[in-house]
Amino acid sequence: MSRTPVLPMSCFAVALAALTSAARAEPITFEFRGEVTEVPDEVSAEFSVGESVVGRYTFESTSADWDSSDEYGRYLYLISLEAIFGGDYTLTASGPGTDITVANRNNNTDVYNVFVGTPSGPELVPNIVPFIFTLNLHDSTMTAFSSDALPLVPPDLAAFDLDRSGLHYQGAAGGVVSFQVTSLQLATPEPGAGVLALLGAIAVAVPVWRRR
Numbered sequence: 001m002s003r004t005p006v007l008p009m010s011c012f013a014v015a016l017a018a019l020t021s022a023a024r025a026e027p028i029t030f031e032f033r034g035e036v037t038e039v040p041d042e043v044s045a046e047f048s049v050g051e052s053v054v055g056r057y058t059f060e061s062t063s064a065d066w067d068s069s070d071e072y073g074r075y076l077y078l079i080s081l082e083a084i085f086g087g088d089y090t091l092t093a094s095g096p097g098t099d100i101t102v103a104n105r106n107n108n109t110d111v112y113n114v115f116v117g118t119p120s121g122p123e124l125v126p127n128i129v130p131f132i133f134t135l136n137l138h139d140s141t142m143t144a145f146s147s148d149a150l151p152l153v154p155p156d157l158a159a160f161d162l163d164r165s166g167l168h169y170q171g172a173a174g175g176v177v178s179f180q181v182t183s184l185q186l187a188t189p190e191p192g193a194g195v196l197a198l199l200g201a202i203a204v205a206v207p208v209w210r211r212r
Helices: 009-025 193-211
Strands: 027-038 052-060 072-075 078-085 089-095 098-106 109-117 129-139 166-170 175-186
Touching: 078 098, 078 109, 089 098, 089 129
Parallel strands: none
Antiparallel strands: 027 052, 027 175, 052 078, 072 098, 078 089, 098 109, 109 129, 129 166, 166 175
């Protein structure tokens, strides 16, 4: 009597374990787009109202909340952030000095804030340097969030009624290049470690299956 060949269970066990582990700690990337809405005179040589802002930031899905309050969550740190203004001015950041904060009914508002202190980037104009980058969304109706948990999918922009996003700078006089976020979406994921492990298990198991 013939037997139906069975793929080795050990291969699938290894792949399943890798998939489970990857799912628990997979980095998540959000992509954003926006438009510059306000430019102080001292940096108008580099920026202009209406020019595009595009970027992306990556964080760990398992980041811990470093604030004990039930109304305010602070999640350290970003794995990476990149923001490009007008296609030619680029900021980058990672690690200490970066975080995501989520306020739920804190001071009568819901807030989603991506914060970067002292981002890496060139002078905006001579002697004026980038100081803080923030993607900062507010909801005065307090309906954007139901808790201060870290969102693993992009918050709905329609839920917010105030946008305070901007690039703050230091120099002879401080100021901010303001922009409005028009799109916030999940980046198309690349194959993670778990997927690669599963493919590897199949590659090992199929020749064994064929020999039986």
